[in-house]
Amino acid sequence: MNELEFQKLRKKSEDGMVLSDEELECLKPYRxxxxxxxxxxxxxxxxxxxxxxxxxxxxxxxxxxxxxxxxxxxxxxxxxxxxxxxxxxxxxxxxxxxxxxxxxxxxxxxxxxxxxxxxxxxxxxxxxxxxxxxxxxxxxxxxxxVYTSCYSCVYSEEYCDEFCVTSVDSEGYIEEIHRGGAKAWYTIxxxxxxxxxxxxxxxxxxxxxxxxxxxxxxxxxxxxxxxKDLRLKKVERPGRSxxxxxxxxxxxxxDPCFSQFIKENLDSDNVVIKTFSKYADIKSYHSVPTEQLSGRLHLNENLFGPSPKCYEALKAITQEDLALYDLSNKDYLLDAISSSSGISTNNIFMHNGSSEVIKSIFSILLNERDTVLVSAPGWSYYKSVANAKFADCITYEVQECEESYVCNIEDLMEKAKKYHPKIIVITSPHMPTGARVGYKDVEKVIAENKDSVIMLDQAYWGYDDNTNVFEKKIITKYSNVVITRTFSKFYGLANIRIGYGLCSYPLRRTIGLDLPLFKVCGISRKIAYEAIKDTEYYQKMKEETIAVRDWFIDALNAISQVKAYASISNFVFIRLEHADADKVRAYMEENNILIRLFTDKDALRLRITIAPKDVMERVLFQLKRALANRNERTVL
Structure with a gap:
């Protein structure tokens, strides 16, 4: 029975007309x-x-x-x-x-x-x-x-963050759906x-x-x-039906009467309920879970791995390391950071990863309706932490130039003058673009915004200049700057969760009010200590990372309609011409390679972490395959 015949028979049934046994038998598979x-x-x-x-x-x-x-x-x-x-x-x-x-x-x-x-x-x-x-x-x-598998859709002229149908076949079955769109039918x-x-x-x-x-x-x-296997037919419904x-x-x-329903069911004077309501629209930042252990080029982990001495430290863990709080006065990791950086322990504090360092800085310094100045594109974690303090985020521009991205310091300074931010965030090396924010520009922002705390996020410290001369200078000269770092990236120790901050002593004491009761995990500190000492291993790792990164950038730029930007970190930011970046990401994922998407002025960009060369050769091969098939609907 074709669909037109089915529609006539169903209408007959719904109109209350008596169906013959033969007609009922025809409808039976569709019941x-x-x-x-x-x-x-x-x-x-x-x-x-x-x-x-x-x-x-x-x-x-x-x-x-x-x-x-x-x-x-x-x-x-x-x-x-x-x-x-x-x-x-x-x-x-x-x-x-x-x-x-x-x-x-x-x-x-x-x-x-x-x-x-x-x-x-x-x-x-x-x-x-x-x-x-x-x-x-x-x-x-x-x-x-019902005749066939289907999904109701409503049309939206305006942009909506829904699952929008972007293609159907000749029979009306959905072929493509994208999240977000305007002038589109979306599933509902x-x-x-x-x-x-x-x-x-x-x-x-x-x-x-x-x-x-x-x-x-x-x-x-x-x-x-x-x-492709689960075919649903698009059913168009009237708007707001x-x-x-x-x-x-x-x-x-x-429904204006709904307010009465709320009153009937809520104690409007309950302080706990008011608190729940206050945080109702706040969303926490989180990474997408994955069980995949290889091909993880989406989180900028150090895929060359940590120093072998870190494994030796792990093997030497004792029962006391597991069972007892570390209550000693001396902190050998703090001393090691101080010794390697030339910065006094009075200007260093540690936390459970740099994300927690950032959260403590925001928690101590921000009040409701304060403003935080962050870059666009940039890490959305800053905004999520600011939102939890009911602070507003304003963005300044990191511009796309011919060979690299560049921080628009003029835009930053204008926004700072206009909005008087409590915190200005500068990320260098910049994430996700890999751009360098020059020391001269950083100091200019610090010096000319003395009513703001400048947070210099150096999560990817180590891949570029690691002398610490500039950092020591600014935290000694200025009281309104804090530098955040982590052992997750350069040192390849993401899962031991250690980050630290560098700042003036008064600021360190203030931020310290939000630090953990006990020291950072003693086992983690022993591992990090060995990493800091093994400068020879990390120098070789750095040289290999840079060599593979630069080779990968050149190889990408040799592909037609692909632009890879210069980077000073362990990742590369990429623009694709005439190819759907989201579909490229999905294709790579199907081939067990995870990469990240970022938005820059409504255009999608890829960010790919650098791994050993054999891995990057496989990445390049799969990326070329995806792009070579960009005219095929199944891939791009």
């Missing part, structure tokens, strides 16, 4: 077996109300969201309804008696994304609607019979999986379930990963 409603999530953006009830139980326009959805399903003739619960599962128990639904508990709701809800309900996946409990359908979109609301689709989906899901990356996916991401509320404000805008 919806059930609906699976995902209702396990926490909905952090709807705090504080989501602290006392799941979002699916919010009352909108006089109806509970999930009840409205269930009643629409029942009205369409769909009798078996599975509700996947997690957060506050007990709140949904009444639905069993009221509607006869099946409740399935997702015990991993707080660990993984909504793929874990589908995994929990996989035994029920047949001819199934896949739904979310917090969608609001203006009209009943459900049917007792009901999806329908027929039994064949469900079998394939479950096959891939079960096969890949041991991969944490799969568990952390949204259903949409998983569909994109297998889009399906609503998805991300925040309480959005619901109040749609």
């Amino acid at each position: 919806v077996d059930n609906a699976i409603i995902m209702a396990a999530g926490y909905s952090a953006r709807c705090m504080p109300l989501s602290n006392v009830m799941p979002k699916g139980l919010f009352r909108v326009k006089g109806e509970i969201l999930i009840e409205r959805e269930i009643e629409q399903l029942l009205a369409a003739g769909i009798k078996e309804i599975i509700v996947v619960t997690g957060f506050m599962q007990e709140k949904f128990a009444y639905l069993q008696e009221k509607y006869g639904v099946v409740l399935v508990y997702n015990e991993d709701y707080d660990k993984y994304n909504n793929m874990s809800s589908l995994y929990a309900a996989k035994a029920y996946m047949k001819n199934s609607y896949i739904l979310c409990s917090d969608n609001y359908y203006e009209e009943n979109v459900f049917h007792q019979y 609301g009901d999806a329908f999986f027929n039994v064949q689709f469900s079998e394939k989906f479950c096959y891939f899901m079960v096969k890949e379930w041991d991969d944490l990356q799969t568990r952390n996916m949204l259903m949409d991401d998983f569909h994109i990963k297998h889009i 399906i609503l998805e509320f991300d925040t309480l404000e959005e619901i109040k805008e749609y």
Whole structure:
């Protein structure tokens, strides 16, 4: 039966006309077996109300969201309804008696994304609607019979951070989806999986379930990963026919009476609830989990490895090192840093990685509505930490030039004069571009912004000038500068979590108020101590890294329509012409090479960590393959 014949037959059924046995038999393969409603999530953006009830139980326009959805399903003739619960599962128990639904508990709701809800309900996946409990359908979109696997889409003229359909085939099946877009149809609301689709989906899901990356996916991401095998037809719905509320404000805008519902369910004077609400829109920074141990060219780890003496230190660990707090007055690592840098221990403090150094600096110095000046492009961690203090981030420009990126000091100074930032962040070597910010420019910023603390982030210190002459000068001459460093990058010790700061004694004492109660892990300090002492190993490692980096840059620039910029660090920033950088990244990932994407003025750039030459040769080979096939839809 073709789709037109199916539509006529379904309309006949829905109009209440009597169908013959033959017609009923024709419709039988298309009959919806059930609906699976995902209702396990926490909905952090709807705090504080989501602290006392799941979002699916919010009352909108006089109806509970999930009840409205269930009643629409029942009205369409769909009798078996599975509700996947997690957060506050007990709140949904009444639905069993009221509607006869099946409740399935997702015990991993707080660990993984909504793929874990589908995994929990996989035994029920047949001819199934896949739904979310917090969608609001203006009209009943459900049917007792559905012809093929499909996904509802709504059109947006304006930019939206949704899964936007960018290509369909001649039959209307989705071929490409990108996150974010304007003048595009984006997926929202009901999806329908027929039994064949469900079998394939479950096959891939079960096969890949041991991969944490799969568990952390949204259903949409998983569909994109297998889009050639998991074919969903695009169903165009009228604008605002399906609503998805991300925040309480959005619901109040749609339903003014929702404010009363909030009052009925919240104690507005509760201090704890007020605190939850205050942080509702704050998001923490985190790296994407991966179990992959090779091909990790996305985190700028030192892939040449640490000194062999670090392993010897690890083997010499004693029971006391494990069992006892280190309460000694002397700190041999602090002394070693001081000796190697020529900087007094009075001007050095240590923490659990440079990210924690940065967090302590921000925590001590920032108040609400303070301003932090950061570079664009740059590391988004600065903004996430500033946001947690309710401080505002303003960006200054790092410009693309012919051979390298250059920090626009004039732009920085103008922004500093206009916004009077509490903290100005300068990253050198700059991440993600690999550019150098000259000492003269750094000192100019320090000297002319005495009401700001200048944080010079030197996470990639060691790959360029490592004499410490300039650093000693500025922390001695100025009281408003702090330098942050780490053992993660140059020393190849990312997992021992040691970072340190250099600054004037008064500033060190102030930041020290936010440092850990006990010293940084003694085992980690012993390993880092051996690294600092082994200057011969790290000099050779540095020379090899630079040689491979420069060879890789030259090799990239020999490829048509590829631009690799000069770098003074252990990574390279790359512009692609006439190729989709995100698809290149995905292609590389399929070939077990992880790389990073960054945005520069709405254009995507690649950042690739430097590894030993044999690894980089494989990277170059795969990158050339991707680019050579850029006209093939399956790759680019």
